[in-house]
Structures are given as C-alpha cells and as structure tokens.
Amino acid sequence: MSNEVKKTAKRILITGGSGFLGSHLFSLACQKFEAHATYQSNPINHANGFTYKVNLAEIKAINPLLDRVKPDAIIHTAAIANPDYCEQNKTEAETVNVLATQQIADWCGRNKSKLIFTSTDMVFNGEAGNYQESDSPDPKSFYAQTKSRAEKAVLNSNSQNIVARVALVYGMGIERKSSFFEQMVNRLRNGEHVSLFCDQFRSPILVNNLAEALLELAENDFSGIIHLGGSERISRWDFGLKACQVLNLPSGFIEKTSMHDFSTIAFRPGDISLDCSLANKVLKTKLLNCDEGLEIIKAMQVYESSGVRVSSKN
Numbered sequence: 001m002s003n004e005v006k007k008t009a010k011r012i013l014i015t016g017g018s019g020f021l022g023s024h025l026f027s028l029a030c031q032k033f034e035a036h037a038t039y040q041s042n043p044i045n046h047a048n049g050f051t052y053k054v055n056l057a058e059i060k061a062i063n064p065l066l067d068r069v070k071p072d073a074i075i076h077t078a079a080i081a082n083p084d085y086c087e088q089n090k091t092e093a094e095t096v097n098v099l100a101t102q103q104i105a106d107w108c109g110r111n112k113s114k115l116i117f118t119s120t121d122m123v124f125n126g127e128a129g130n131y132q133e134s135d136s137p138d139p140k141s142f143y144a145q146t147k148s149r150a151e152k153a154v155l156n157s158n159s160q161n162i163v164a165r166v167a168l169v170y171g172m173g174i175e176r177k178s179s180f181f182e183q184m185v186n187r188l189r190n191g192e193h194v195s196l197f198c199d200q201f202r203s204p205i206l207v208n209n210l211a212e213a214l215l216e217l218a219e220n221d222f223s224g225i226i227h228l229g230g231s232e233r234i235s236r237w238d239f240g241l242k243a244c245q246v247l248n249l250p251s252g253f254i255e256k257t258s259m260h261d262f263s264t265i266a267f268r269p270g271d272i273s274l275d276c277s278l279a280n281k282v283l284k285t286k287l288l289n290c291d292e293g294l295e296i297i298k299a300m301q302v303y304e305s306s307g308v309r310v311s312s313k314n
Contacts, residue, residue, distance in 0.1 A: 010034065012218060013071035015104070016078030017051060018042040021118065021166075023174040024211040025075055032215065036069050038078065042175060056100040057092060066107045073114040073218040076104055079147070083122070083266035086143035097146035098153065105157035116162045116217055117154040119147045121202065121229065123165065126269020129201060129233065133165075133225040133278055141266040151225075160223045164214060167229030167274050170239075171207035172297060179207075184240065188249040197259040198237040201271040203229030206293030213285045222282050231280075231289045233273035239290055246294035247301075 010033045016022035017037025026049060029035035035049040044051045050069075054061055056078055066074075079097050080086055086093035101117060108115040122144040123137035139145040151163045170181035187194050205228060213228055234242075237256050244251035259268060276287055288296070 010219070011070065011072045012036065012215075013038070013066075013069050013074045015056070015074065015076045018044050018175045019077060020171075020173050020179050021169060021207055021210060022077045024171075024207050025077065025214060027174055028211050028215055036071060038065070040078075044175060057095050059095070059099055059103055062100060062103045063107055066104070066111075070111070071113055073116065074104060074108060075116045075118070075214055075218060076101060077118045079118075081120075081143065083141045083143040083268070084264060086146065087141060087266040090142055093142060093146050097143070098149045101150040102153040102157075105154045105161065108161065109157040112158075114160050114162070114218065115154055115158060116164055116214060117150065118214070119151050119163050119165045120144065121165055121167045121227075121272040121274055122269060123148045123151070124269060124272050126272050129271030129273045130275050131227070131272065132275045133227055140269065143266060155224070162217055162223055163225045164217065165225065165227050165274065166205070166210065167227075167272075168202040168204045169207050169210055170204050170293070172300065173207075181243075185243065185247065185249065188244065188253050191250070191253060193253050193255055194240065195255045195257045196236040196240045198235050198256050199270060200259045200268065201233050201235050201273050203231075203233055203274045203276065204239055204290055204293070205230045206288055206296060208296065209285070209288050209293060213279065213283055213287065216283055216285050220282070226279050226282065227274040227276045228279055229274040229276050229287065230293065231276065231287050233271075234290060242290050243294055246291065247298055 012029050012033045013036040014022050014025045015038045017026040018039040026037040030048040037044055038052050038054045040055050054065055080093045105115055123139045124131045125138040125140055137148045139148045154161050154163055173179055184194050240254045
C-alpha cells in the first residue's frame with residue numbers, strides 16, 4: 001500500500017489480524033479506513049493495509065508499536081483462546097490475555113483512542129442462559145477468568161471503551177481454514193463422522209456479520225458492555241443439522257452426543273446463550289439467525305470463484 005494515505009481516513013488497528021475473526025475485520029476495514037493489523041506467526045496477505053509482526057507476550061513491544069501507528073481506534077481480538085491450552089499454560093495465558101490487554105487499554109486511555117475488546121460468552125457459568133450485559137460474570141475456566149479480568153481493565157481505563165462479548169463464531173476463514181465450522185463441513189463432505197453436543201447451547205454468529213458489527217461500533221458513540229451473537233439460542237447438534245440442510249451436506253454422519261460424555265481439561269459451560277437485544281437497538285447491522293448466516297455462506301461458495309463479495313447485509 002502507498003504511504004500516501006488520505007488525512008481524513010480514520011486510522012484503525014486490529015490485533016490478531018491473521019486470525020479467524022481478525023482477518024475478516026482487516027479485510028473489511030481496508031475498504032473503509034486506513035487499516036493496520038498485527039500478527040504473530042502467520043503473515044497477512046492483503047495489499048491495501050499495513051501489517052506488523054508482534055508477539056503480545058512481549059509486553060515491552062506493545063507501546064512502541066502503538067506510538068508508531070497512533071490508531072484512532074483499536075479492535076483487540078488477539079488472545080490465547082483455547083481453553084484447554086490456557087488451563088495448562090496459565091502464565092502465558094495471563095500475559096497475553098490480561099497483561100497485554102491492560103497495556104493496550106492504558107495506551108488508549110493516555111491517547112484518547114477507543115478500544116473495542118472482544119471478550120467471550122464463556123465468562124458466564126452456563127447455568128441460566130440468555131445472559132444480558134447486566135448479568136454478573138462467573139467464569140469457571142482459566143481462559144474465561146483471563147477474559148473477565150481483561151474486561152475490567154478495559155472498562156476501567158477509558159470511559160469510551162467497549163467490551164464486546166462474542167458468541168460462538170462460525171463461517172469460512174480468509175487467512176486460515178481452521179474454524180470448528182470448516183472442520184465440520186470438510187469432515188461431512190468427506191463422509192467422516194462428526195460428534196455434536198445436543199446439550200450445549202450458544203448464540204452462533206457468522207464471522208462476516210460479527211466483523212461488520214464490530215467495525216460499526218468503532219464509529220459510533222456506544223461505550224460499555226455489549227453482547228454480539230446470532231439471534232437464536234441453539235445447540236451444536238441442531239446447528240449442525242441446519243448446516244447440512246442449507247449447504248446440502250450429509251446429515252447421516254452427525255452423531256448426537258452429550259457434553260457430559262466427554263472429559264475436557266478446562267470447564268465447558270452448558271448454556272451461554274446471549275441476549276443481544278441491546279445490540280439490536282445500538283447497531284444498524286442486523287445480527288443474523290443461523291439460517292440467514294448459512295445462506296450467506298452458501299452464496300459465498302457459489303460466487304467465490306468469480307470474486308464477488310457477499311455481504312451479511314444483503
């Protein structure tokens with residue numbers, strides 16, 4: 001990208017720009033802003049933005065980067081998000097998920113930049129479901145505890161900051177093809193069995209839809225906590241059946257299982273569905289239900305060879 005950037009452009013930095021969500025955010029941001037993104041080990045292939053290799057575990061490297069970029073807004077998606085890994089590597093998880101977030105939040109506070117922090121529905125214990133922003137977090141896994149501590153750091157550092165608690169994200173990746181959804185689709189297409197829980201409930205959101213909502217938040221006056229998820233509570237099992245129906249996948253390979261039949265290193269909550277009524281009032285971007293999101297994926301698969309971009313606003 002040319003170093004000659006329009007002075008009127010809003011400068012936005014996305015951490016974790018090579019990740020599943022981050023790559024969608026960066027691609028979309030490059031169409032609207034002077035876009036910058038960080039990555040750790042997977043270079044970002046995009047011609048219309050600025051990218052930087054940085055390891056957020058190296059706390060001292062954060063401020064020099066932010067001083068260099070001077071973003072008007074930061075969407076902080078970078079994190080160690082594997083709950084089992086976090087449980088076994090607590091020092092690393094604390095450093096990246098909490099201390100790095102605190103450093104970014106402090107910089108934003110000093111420089112009057114807006115920070116949008118992507119948290120998780122897993123900050124709740126899963127005993128109630130349909131959680132609202134006013135409900136108190138009760139994180140059970142170490143991963144969820146780090147995200148809850150990071151939420152407090154973000155909210156305490158700057159009154160204009162946003163904590164966006166994000167539900168289970170599905171869709172097709174840009175930089176890497178490793179989301180749970182893509183793994184499920186590929187296994188079903190190959191005639192392999194997929195086990196899906198019938199008793200774990202989330203509010204799945206299409207990654208494209210989520211990226212549009214987060215970028216809209218970067219431009220409006222909202223601050224505080226907001227829940228971003230799809231418009232329905234659904235089990236992984238029922239979501240898998242919907243995916244098979246819309247994408248013409250063989251549903252016979254899906255095995256109905258219980259989350260209690262599997263032992264995991266980190267605690268997994270049962271029902272962390274989100275009430276997203278606040279987002280529906282704040283945002284112009286419509287939060288899609290699963291059928292709407294899956295139809296967009298189907299359309300993308302039809303048009304991807306022609307290079308036509310399908311927006312979740314269509």
